[in-house]
Amino acid sequence: MRFLPHTDSDRASMLEAIGADGMRDLFADIPAEFHLEQSSLNLPDGLSEAAIVRKFTQAADKNRNASNSTYFLGGGTYHHFVPAVVDYVISRGEFLTAYTPYQPEISQGTLQALFEFQTMITRLTGMDVANASMYEAATATAEAALMARRVTRKHRVVMAGSVNPRYRSVTGNYLSRLEAEFVEVAIHDFATDVDQLIAAIDDKTACVIVQYPDFYGSVYDLAALRAACDANKCLMVIAFSDISAFALIESPGALGADIAVGSGQSLGIPMGYGGPHLGLFTCKQKHVRQMPGRVCGMTHDADGKRGFVLTLSTREQHIRREKATSNICSNQGLMCTAAATYMTLMGDAGLATVARHSAAALQSIIANLPAHVTAANGAHYNETVLSFSDKTGRDRFLTAAEADDIFAGIPLERIEQGAEPRHLLVATTEMVEQDDINRYISILEASK
Numbered sequence: 001m002r003f004l005p006h007t008d009s010d011r012a013s014m015l016e017a018i019g020a021d022g023m024r025d026l027f028a029d030i031p032a033e034f035h036l037e038q039s040s041l042n043l044p045d046g047l048s049e050a051a052i053v054r055k056f057t058q059a060a061d062k063n064r065n066a067s068n069s070t071y072f073l074g075g076g077t078y079h080h081f082v083p084a085v086v087d088y089v090i091s092r093g094e095f096l097t098a099y100t101p102y103q104p105e106i107s108q109g110t111l112q113a114l115f116e117f118q119t120m121i122t123r124l125t126g127m128d129v130a131n132a133s134m135y136e137a138a139t140a141t142a143e144a145a146l147m148a149r150r151v152t153r154k155h156r157v158v159m160a161g162s163v164n165p166r167y168r169s170v171t172g173n174y175l176s177r178l179e180a181e182f183v184e185v186a187i188h189d190f191a192t193d194v195d196q197l198i199a200a201i202d203d204k205t206a207c208v209i210v211q212y213p214d215f216y217g218s219v220y221d222l223a224a225l226r227a228a229c230d231a232n233k234c235l236m237v238i239a240f241s242d243i244s245a246f247a248l249i250e251s252p253g254a255l256g257a258d259i260a261v262g263s264g265q266s267l268g269i270p271m272g273y274g275g276p277h278l279g280l281f282t283c284k285q286k287h288v289r290q291m292p293g294r295v296c297g298m299t300h301d302a303d304g305k306r307g308f309v310l311t312l313s314t315r316e317q318h319i320r321r322e323k324a325t326s327n328i329c330s331n332q333g334l335m336c337t338a339a340a341t342y343m344t345l346m347g348d349a350g351l352a353t354v355a356r357h358s359a360a361a362l363q364s365i366i367a368n369l370p371a372h373v374t375a376a377n378g379a380h381y382n383e384t385v386l387s388f389s390d391k392t393g394r395d396r397f398l399t400a401a402e403a404d405d406i407f408a409g410i411p412l413e414r415i416e417q418g419a420e421p422r423h424l425l426v427a428t429t430e431m432v433e434q435d436d437i438n439r440y441i442s443i444l445e446a447s448k
Contacts (some may be wrong), residue, residue: 069405070436074427076241086268089341111308114296117340126253127282131293135277137263138170142291148207148235156204161187162214184348190216190376190385198228207235226256248355259283270344278335292326354430358382361428370445384428391421397447
């Protein structure tokens, strides 16, 4: 029930004080035809609190979601298992209500959690240094482009068309307000075209941005691109959507990335209707002073005791605006703690198990596709594009899968402008079991 503190006499006193005869006088400026009478609303009788809870619980049970259905959706947000202890840790008041750790003497717990988070992210990505943190992957990618411009003092940004469409859109929007040239290199057959990217590089290029694995899950060789970046003195930026991949495949650092950015949502953060996510930002040590966001460090006090501090925070709140590396005014500190908790629980072996299961599940689907459905060529991690002969066949399959409580994939045209309406973006994680795959394939075969 709502708490209504004003009594009838309170209302009468207030109306008398302002010279109004009744509540209707307060709405006199609104034309009469727009006034609603209570009787016209046809509202049901009020319910008890218990009845309301029961009514909405029954309505909520009708919702289909990843917890009560089989889930093959990806596109930048993934259904991974989140251990219960993650929610327990971030629900503790010390973390849940903590603000920016400006005073290290009273923020050691928060600072240490962020320092441990940074350390684990650098290990997983193979990079020298990580910040803590960014909003999400799209703005992290855009900030990487701005950072590359500062480092190289060049203005041209080249981006592969196989980067997540949202990352491309946000980056393009950032650069559209600057004196910058933004070049998107088209893709062919849902694969990153490294040769076309190399052809787009010139001596004015600040950076080349690729995604690995790319938006379509493709895994490919970046050695030639790294050599081309070196030859033209530009940076190579690697974006990613599911960081758990690097427990199995080569990390951005091993591939020679100067900057690596992406999403940390797969590290113990539920999907939550699209948020909150966690933006990750890493780079080589020599570029750290141009990195946006904040960096926590470990030091020793006058007595030689270990302590944690906010080492770098080169944003406009802390230094002269023209010297700031970013206008990002906050971060995802609580999500950093969730990710650090998850990585600590899983360890190297646990993360590798998740990655192997995710990749194996996709390969099982690809290996058993019926003849009328094809998968994109080349090596893939845990995501790929399935192609049907036409939209009718694809939609028939989606309808049949939905009837069996299966979220079977994302129609590609919903998120990739210009895509033919016969393709389906499909992702797998450790939450997909062999029985789920068998049902998926059976419905594919039956919907020919």
